[in-house]
Amino acid sequence: MTTYDSLRANARIQRNPKVVWDFLRFARTMDLKAYVYVRPVEGPPFDLARLAARPGEVLEVGVRRVTDPAGFDATRPPFIELLSGQPGVGDSWELEVVKGKDTAGLTVGMTVYQDRQAADAAIGALREHPTTAAYFATFEPVALQYATSTTNH
Structure with missing residues (x-):
């Protein structure tokens, strides 16, 4: 993840051929499921360098393709409330996709957990919950990634 001041700043950087070449070489080492530009629309302010850095x-x-926008908007708040009430669950964010390839209906959500055990416990507790089922029925998963910091602090 990278933070840019604006899409214009990103475009200026991408005009550098070396940057583009380096990125293309790097991208060949991955199986990109979604490469999108996002901006936060819900959740507290955050500093990317400090996000899940402890x-x-x-x-x-999670990158999702929303198939039922009205249902997504109605079921997401109760799901986030349920998720946030689980032990060891930190903040959650919803991010709007503003640029990328094949972005129709894409949304991105992020959540921080205290540790892997808290993540596993929360996921286990919510897996069969009706609120989870209602929310998950409104989108198709595109990509899901879990990461822990090894270098920030």
């Missing part, structure tokens, strides 16, 4: 913290990033 030892053991887990950052979950």
Whole structure:
């Protein structure tokens, strides 16, 4: 993840052929499921350099293709409330996709967990919950990634 001041700043950087070449080489080492530009629309302010940077913290990033926008908007708040009430669950964010390839209906959600055990416990507790089922019925998963910091602090 990278932070840019604006899409214009990103475009200026991408005009540098070396940057583009380096990125293309790097991208060949991955199986990119979603490469998108996002901006936060829900959740507290955050500093990307400090997001899930404490030892053991887990950052979950989910990219979804919403198939029922009205249902998504109606079921997401109760799901986030349920998720946030689980032990060891930190902040959650919703991010709007503003640029990328094949972005129709894409949204991105992020949640920080205290540690892997807290993430596993929360996921286990919510897996069969009706609120979870209603929310998950409104989108198709595109990508889901869990990450822990090894270098920030």
